[in-house]
Amino acid sequence: GDSVTQMEGPVTLSEEAFLTINCTYTATGYPSLFWYVQYPGEGLQLLLKATKADDKGSNKGFEATYRKETTSFHLEKGSVQVSDSAVYFCALGPSNTGKLIFGQGTTLQVKP
Amino acid sequence: SAVISQKPSRDICQRGTSLTIQCQVDSQVTMMFWYRQQPGQSLTLIATANQGSEATYESGFVIDKFPISRPNLTFSTLTVSNMSPEDSSIYLCSVGAGTDHGYTFGSGTRLTVV
Numbered sequence: 195g196d197s198v199t200q201m202e203g204p205v206t207l208s209e210e211a212f213l214t215i216n217c218t219y220t221a222t223g224y225p226s227l228f229w230y231v232q233y234p235g236e237g238l239q240l241l242l243k244a245t246k247a248d249d250k251g252s253n254k255g256f257e258a259t260y261r262k263e264t265t266s267f268h269l270e271k272g273s274v275q276v277s278d279s280a281v282y283f284c285a286l287g288p289s290n291t292g293k294l295i296f297g298q299g300t301t302l303q304v305k306p
Numbered sequence: 307s308a309v310i311s312q313k314p315s316r317d318i319c320q321r322g323t324s325l326t327i328q329c330q331v332d333s334q335v336t337m338m339f340w341y342r343q344q345p346g347q348s349l350t351l352i353a354t355a356n357q358g359s360e361a362t363y364e365s366g367f368v369i370d371k372f373p374i375s376r377p378n379l380t381f382s383t384l385t386v387s388n389m390s391p392e393d394s395s396i397y398l399c400s401v402g403a404g405t406d407h408g409y410t411f412g413s414g415t416r417l418t419v420v
Contacts, residue, residue, distance in 0.1 A: 228408060228409075230411075236413060236414075237312075237398055237411045237412055237413040237414045238349075238398065238400075238411040239411070240307075240408045240409070240410070243408050283348065283349070287409075292337050292354070292402065293339065293351055293354065294339075294349075294351070294400075294402075294409060296348045296349045296350075297348060298347070298348045299347075299348050
């Protein structure tokens with residue numbers, strides 16, 4: 195079945211460091227891909243999305259490119275801030291079900 | 307995108323009791339989803355609730371334990387019945403216009419069963 199795998203956390207970085215959180219997926223068809231962020235004590239917020247191969251989603255300095263050939267959707271940011279500390283979830287939206295399938299989440303801790 | 311009001315935001319409940327969680331959306335939506343997030347874990351879909359039909363439950367979740375109502379296109383409830391400590395989780399509702407448009411989540415209900 196469809197699935198999403200994220201790199202294990204926690205990821206601990208210093209402020210202004212470069213961030214990569216790896217996400218790979220297994221799916222039939224042509225799913226949409228998402229990154230969600232969960233700040234401490236809050237619900238999930240959509241960070242960015244891509245709906246087809248080679249699309250790049252971007253928001254708040256974060257980027258991810260839908261790579262069909264490597265079945266990946268890695269999240270990147272050039273310079274992280276303390277306020278980026280949160281749990282990041284990669285998710286897959288199969289085209290025919292309307293549901294989301296989530297990865298296990300990656301905790302990011304950014305230290306000043 | 308839609309705005310969801312979910313309540314209660316948190317509750318502490320005695321085992322054996324039930325809790326009903328409400329989600330109110332500021333616009334009409336066809337699909338509503340209920341998820342569970344166990345401590346330190348990812349989100350697991352409990353069921354899909356469409357107005358005018360019975361909810362569709364995922365494997366491992368049953369209607370007797372998690373009854374859902376969807377009386378109209380802006381409102382849904384999830385009840386966690388006969389609770390045990392294993393039900394301690396965050397429960398979230400979500401709405402979406404389809405996988406191309408992304409999904410909006412409520413702020414979640416943090417349930418602790420003692």
